[in-house]
Amino acid sequence: MNKFVGNLPIKRKLLLTLIFPSVISLLFAGLFLIVLEISEFQKNTRDDLSTLATIIGNRSTAALMFHDMELANENLAVLNTLPAVEAACLYDARGAVFAQLSKNNDKPLSCPLSIKDEKTRFETVHLLVVQPIIVDGEELGNVYIHADFTQAYWRKIEFTGLLFLVLVAVTTLTFFLTAPLLRLISSPIKKLVNTVKTISDTKDYSLRAVKVNDDELGVLVEAFNGLIGTVEAQNQSLTRAKDRYLALYDDNPTMVFNLSECGLILSVNRTGAKQLGLAVEELQDCSILDFIHPDDLSIINALIESCLASPFFVHKQELRQVCYNGRIIWVRATAKLFETEHQQNSLLLVCEDVTEAHDLSEQIAYQASHDALTGLANRCEFDRHIKEAVTVACEDNSEHALCYLDLDQFKVVNDTCGHLAGDELLRQLGDLLRKNLRRHDFVARLGGDEFGILMYNCTLDEAFRACEKIRDMIKDFQFAWEDKSFTIGVSIGVSSINNTSGNAVDLLKEADAACYAAKDKGRNRVHVFSPDDEELALRHGEMQWVSKIKQGLEQSRFCLYGQPIVPLSGNIEKLHFETLIRYRDNKGHIVPPGAFLPAAERYNLASALDRTVISLLFEWIAKKPNFLDNLSLCSINLSGVSLSDESLLEFISEQFSIWAIPTHKICFEITETAAIANLSYATKFINHLRERGCAFSLDDFGSGLSSFAYLKSLPVDFLKIDGLFVKDIVDDKVDLAMVRAINEVGHIMGKKTIAEFVENERIFKLLNELGVDYAQGYGIGKPVPLDELTLIKPFTAALR
């Protein structure tokens, strides 16, 4: 019962609290009222009737004494007025009925014969009153009254009932009036409870309970809201922290695995799952070994073992992982053992995808050891193999052969068909060599038109025969380029690698010398090294040119040529030409700079040559009468080395002042590559001379790095468009577009443009249409000695 009440809602409890005392008090009050009413009524009626009986008795003393029955009857008649009185009797001293009141009722109660033992008492609703009449201590008789209070009791009951009804009505009214008050208490509690339930169900901590009143419940609601606010704030901060760490874990660019000691994946982050190509859930309970490249299984096992062996260290390895789709990625795996809260060890494995870096390093390694053009190994790689072969030969007395190949007519191809053709020829020859050698022989391109072959376990005789076969093969090889066809020859030098061989450099020198000997003997032949060859080679090599140049500088063997540059617009201008250097050998033959300039650049003689050109030119101009008046502009080539030669500036200034050459008549030509190699100093160099009035032109623009961006930072006056574009401008639309673009950009930058390699009228005309400013080339004028320079006006008919 108590529990049942305890489980009732608060509203019901309040209602019960209100009703229960009311009902109980009503009940008890009613009962008490009834009892009190009855006892009071009984007492009153008893007292009243006793008094009446006393009075009647008193008044009837004389009647009794003197036997006056009438008087007695009269006295008794008084009771007639009381409707409750049913009977009234007067007994004399002997106990006999003396007088009797008889009412007009249908059924009058007769007086009992004897009232000797009767006493005043209630008998249910009847009251019997026996009142003795005593005078001077003598009992004269008794008064007996019998009253029936049925009606009176009924009236009492009616009255009590009415009272009870009124009380019930009042209680009901009170209840209805109290109900709103109850709601004042129960409704805020119910609201609070509803809010609490909603929050607990939905976990939505942003909800707040509504404060209704400013009572204790209001305080409770405020306290609750405060608590929920704290919970919400903490919840949010926890969620944020969790999200942050989850993001840190899941969005980490590396793969993070948590492994058991035997390699089972306990957990993995999203990146890891994405890399492997499976969902996180699918990966769980898989073994990490399933995703490791079979060749690297030993690596990962060793990694796990070392982690278990030394748990306080971080261990790193690079290995391959196999993704679900079969893709292989290189990863740098970092692993460490850590102890979980359950005293169990697990491995933290972080794998970073280094495939790109790995590929790149492989590519770099490949590029470092291979020739980009032919795909063969390069000189460096070839050197390494020679060293290995030497070592092997020393160890097991084996004999190997080193062959040095130099193409004979390659320059022809290069000069007549251009570099592209030369490159293609080299590529095809590389393929040819690779295909026609034993599998374990090693082929390399050593540079230019030189190849090297390392024949393992091969005697000199065998090598000689093999080289003869190669020579024949190359000789039979027909190289077709456009409408031309070429046959080329090869000179091969062979040296032996055995346990008596020197170092790799010496061996290569020997082979080179042998090759030179072959060339010297008349090309297209195979020559096995003999010590005499070395001297021969030395005589004819680049070193030869070094001494020749030095000699030439001393003996003034260099002379100057000039090639005219003409305006395309057809305007009549004064003489404009480019100064070119030539070497005159002791037989009087003129040698073009292609023969000696590489040697000059390699052996640091380029700057000296530049100075020679400048001083020769200035001297010639100063001594040639009236030449300056006819000269518009004269350009001088500067080598890349000269641009970084600080003393050159001083030299130039000195030459200007010695020969009194107006600076504005001199233009210096520099190559883009040379300028960019030391951009800051080159810019300084250019600016210095330009301030003095000299002009600058950028040579071979378009063939080098060809960056317009660099063009912005190079303050030059002329752009010389590379002849490679110009010569095919009529047929090749790409070349045309290139020339047009370079021209337009040059003009927008305020530079004049000069087209090289203008070989015929069609090119000249097209260039004119494009709006190129100047033209230069064989079609306009070949290089001639300075003295023969004249002002020429080519293709006048083609001009507008």
Added chain:
Amino acid sequence: MKLISVLWFLGCLLFSQLLYADDSSVEYKIKAGYLYNFTKFITWSADNAETFNLCILGDDPFGELINPIEQRSAIGRPIKLFRFNSLSGLDKESHCHILFVSSSIKDALSATDFDNTLVVGESREFINQGGMIGFVNKQGKIKLQVNLKTIKQSGLKVSAKLLEVADVVKGDNNE
């Protein structure tokens, strides 16, 4: 208790005698009882007498019937019977509280001054002849006649209850 048993005995005695006596004896027995009953309703002024004196004037109609009354008391004194033959023979020294005048006495009593004495007679004219209370026989019942004037003159006080049972009341202020 003792008193009740005595009364009971007395009552029984009275009624037993009443049952077996003739009408005359019954009548006087009642009258003797009434004489005693008068002591309950009449208030006498105070005197020095030690007894309550009941005097019977003339022929004694009660005879021995009244004698038991001497065993009783009134106004706190023992009742003592006195019998006188004539009015003149009334003992001056023993004052009569009640004087019963029997029918044998025909003299008018009006001239006589009865101070502090209740004079009771037994004729219809008795109260008119200066008596105070007279017994009259009316349809077989003994009724009382009262003369208030004479009673007042004698200095007695009478209870209204006695007047209620009286058949005739004379000398009332209303008359």
